[in-house]
Amino acid sequence: MSDERTSRLALPLLQPGQAQKETTHNEALALLDLTVQASVLTAGTNTPPGAPVAGNAWIVGTAPTGGWTGQARAIAGWTSGGWRFVAPREGMTVWSIADGQPMRFGGGAWTVGVLAGTRVSIGGVDVVGARRAAIPDPTGGTVVDSQARAAIGAILGTLRGHGLIGG
Numbered sequence: 605m606s607d608e609r610t611s612r613l614a615l616p617l618l619q620p621g622q623a624q625k626e627t628t629h630n631e632a633l634a635l636l637d638l639t640v641q642a643s644v645l646t647a648g649t650n651t652p653p654g655a656p657v658a659g660n661a662w663i664v665g666t667a668p669t670g671g672w673t674g675q676a677r678a679i680a681g682w683t684s685g686g687w688r689f690v691a692p693r694e695g696m697t698v699w700s701i702a703d704g705q706p707m708r709f710g711g712g713a714w715t716v717g718v719l720a721g722t723r724v725s726i727g728g729v730d731v732v733g734a735r736r737a738a739i740p741d742p743t744g745g746t747v748v749d750s751q752a753r754a755a756i757g758a759i760l761g762t763l764r765g766h767g768l769i770g771g
Contacts, residue, residue, distance in 0.1 A: 614691065638681035639690050642698040647707060647714055656682035663698070663707065663714055664689075677714065731767040 608617040614635075616628045638661055647663035652671045661681040664672050671687050672680055678689040679698065692709040700707045705717035724732040763769045 634681075634683050634685065634688050635690060637683075638679060638688055642679060642696075643701055644679065644698050644707070646702045647700055647716070652680070652687070653682075658682055658684050661698075663700075677709070677712070729767055733766055736762055736765060 608619065610617065616631050618625050618628050622628065637659075642661065644661045644663050648665045649662050650665035650667050650672070651669050653662075659682070661679055664675045664678050664680050666676050668675050672678075675689045678691050681688045681690070692714070694710055696709045698707050699705075700716055703716050707714050707716050708718065722734065723730050760769070
């Protein structure tokens with residue numbers, strides 16, 4: 605098989621005049637099958653399952669043993685040809701079947717169910733944006749009505765500003 609690999613998924617590349625090109629091609633397809641629309645049964649497992657089923661995958665834990673030794677945090681997939689591993693890249697996302705949530709690789713670790721962004725938009729309308737300044741609590745006691753109205757007005761203004769209610 606070729607020692608040259610693609611830069612992102614480390615897929616083996618065919619070489620001119622290479623014998624048994626189907627071996628390299630099949631290895632690349634097996635790795636693509638593992639990574640495209642990736643889903644894993646569980647994450648953080650250090651010991652390979654005793655009777656894996658072809659097509660199933662796991663995220664290897666931080667202290668792998670057995671057939672997973674040296675593959676910490678990698679995606680491990682069982683194929684008809686044995687274990688295949690894909691090293692995670694920054695921003696890689698897989699679906700965790702056990703958690704029913706996406707997992708994302710960043711900063712050297714996998715996190716489950718954490719969504720990050722700058723805003724939430726539904727139908728082209730921002731419904732959640734950047735956090736605004738805190739609304740002060742009403743104080744005093746002699747002008748409760750005007751302070752309560754001011755506090756409620758501030759709450760409504762903030763909710764409208766976030767797009768959570770209409771203006």
